Amino acid sequence: MVAALAGAALLPFAALGATREFTLTAAATAWEIAPGQKVTAWAYNASVPGPELRVSAGDTIRVKLVNHLPEATTIHWHGVPVPNGMDGVPGISAPVVQRGEQFTYEFPAPEPGTYWYHPHADAAAQIARGLYGLLIVDPPSSAPRTWDREVSLVIGEFSGTMGAMGGGMGMGGGMNPSGMMMGTLLINGKAGPHVPDLRFRKGERVLFRMVNTGNMVHPMHLHGMSWTVTATDGFAAPAPYRKDTLPINAGERYDAVLDASNPGSWMLHCHNLQHVGDGASGATGLALLVVVEP
Template sequence: MKSDWKFKSMVIAGGLSFILAGCTGSMNGMDHSRMNMEGIKDSRKSTDAQTVKPTVLTGREFSLTASSSNQEIAPGKTLPVWTFNNSVPGPQIRVKQGEMIKVNLKNQLPEPVTIHWHGVPVPNEMDGIPGVTQNAVQPGQSFTYEFKADVPGTYWYHSHQDSVNQLDRGLYGSFIVEPKEGTGVDRDYTLVLDEWMSSGDMSSMDMSGDNMSGMDHSAMNTGHDMSMYDLYTINGKSGSLVDQFPVKKGDNVRIRLINAGYLSHQIHLHGHEFKVTSTDGQPINNPGILKDNVVSIAPGERYDIEFVANNPGQWLIEDHGNNAAVKGMKALIVYEGAPSGSDKSNETENLTKVDMSRYGQKSESNFTLSQKYTLEYTMNLNTEMKNGEMVYTINGKTFPETDPINVTNGDTIKVHLVNNSKSDDHPMHLHGHFFQVLSKNGEPLEGSPIIKDTLNLKPGEEYVVAFEANNEGNWMFHCHDLHHASAGMVTELLYQKYKTTFVADPNAGNMPE
């Protein structure tokens, strides 16, 4: 049965996320937007534990309060934002594999909110989809999420209520599940990438208190013109406000890249060889050594890269491209005692992208192209004009008219994804499940098995993916350029024998996209 979903096509101004070191205790109401943070030391590797600052929540029970604030995004540019715990991004939640966790969400905003645990295979009732798994949390009310953190990796959380707007305002943070055996690195940094709009109505609005109530960003719709995003940020900051990342010679360093925005970014690490060790939190088998390559990270995706700090100095990690805004998306990796100015930016240099379809080493996998599947499904993704508006379609239909994928527990499903749009990328995100990428543009993958929950299709690209129906519920499968999702590019994965006790409240204002 179809869920009762409402959509708005709108455009907005920006979100981000800042995360790094580790500590325990409550972050409620704390403004850490100006803090400088150092990396997490793995106590299993060294007793020389690094001093940590309260920017990461650890433990098993957490409190997140959604409220409005203002944050300096770029030098001299303070923007109104919506926050978790008074910061964009919200605090990093860092837990251990196998732990049962509880997150208490309190809404102090003038609009309803939820939390979706992006990439985490939570029980369906904890997925945070208003009108599908829960009613949106009303102003002044609370909701508690409880689930077991089974699968280690790099994930993130964000509102899924009117998400095209609420993410852009800043309602998200990172969520890290550490493996039982430890992280195995000396420094562990998280870089959350995003884009903001510095000009226009949003930059002059007071988004605090009742002034945001009932505000409709659709009045700023520019026909999905993404050039309006003219500030690119790392952890909520742009340009000289971006914090430095300290290392010592000999450190093993992990950098977790999370794209919380609506544009792809081409990330280049200067001065070091590195490996891509995971994508969407799932490990790459025997990753190869890279140098002077860019890692292309699309909306909703995550990539972990690792390197040995063996080249003392100050080295950039930065976005590459011809857009002037890329100049703001760069940070310095600083060796202790290194003199300043030892690296020069060249963000316009055209470097080779890492091809994940040929990266790493083959190994046993769960699925093959040739095996028999319970169900096969084709998703033709496209863009067209209907009734004078741009819409984004799956098999010629917009949600809620799209045909769902109907499954039963234990089914194996092969999905053929085709991007027929002439100029739009479509990063497709499946809730509640991981899928294996089997082929790209008709060619079987040559390297490591690639397991993901978000896969970007550039115009003209085709992929075949496969997954097992092993997490009963009603789930979304949608484009994570949320402008496209809000304009129709959504379908559902529905378990036919799943019985939900959820009842949608028609007065809750549920807006799952």
């Protein structure tokens, strides 16, 4: 007992925390990407993105995956140094989870930071249908914090079928008839201009956690202000650096702090402008508004 405690004292994040249990049920679901526009997504717990799994340094993470999809799936813990058998790659590191079956993943929380999870079975199609979510590891409560609040922006390149509601936007905002295959770009599961505004008060410092679950690069550009990048792929930046255009590659993630210093309504959008329409009703695609109240 004494020896165990002495060992633990040398390892600040070693298994001192709780076991945090989650259940992720993967299933087809009707998902509203814009008002009145439903698609048939594949989702964890009927949500695109799936639930944000939040744990603390030192916790053990235990996640039960229940597969109600029409095909086999797995979960891969992107960026997490899991034991090999928990890595979710069918035929290489983990069993595939057949339709109707379940599997429990268990691994220690990695270093504090932003991670994400997604299938590694039929991955391109399953992720594009909506199977992805964030895993966030908080630092110990004693660690200093340089921000007041947090927002998460999860970029998705949706590809699937229209739901029974019919009517939907293509990649450039065009309409597709019901039942047709369609693709559109999503932020937090919504297509612009239906991504909710981000509203901050002047002087707030806001940590953005940005993740690109798709296959393209999305150079996310903020008008009127800039971010200070503090981490990429969960690793602290050697020195924080300023950016107003942050190219987020496939699978990448960034932690970047915004000093909400400039009052007004500002666009935050992908600067591959083919990913942003410019219709009469405002920008579509990968775009949203950042509103700083004076």
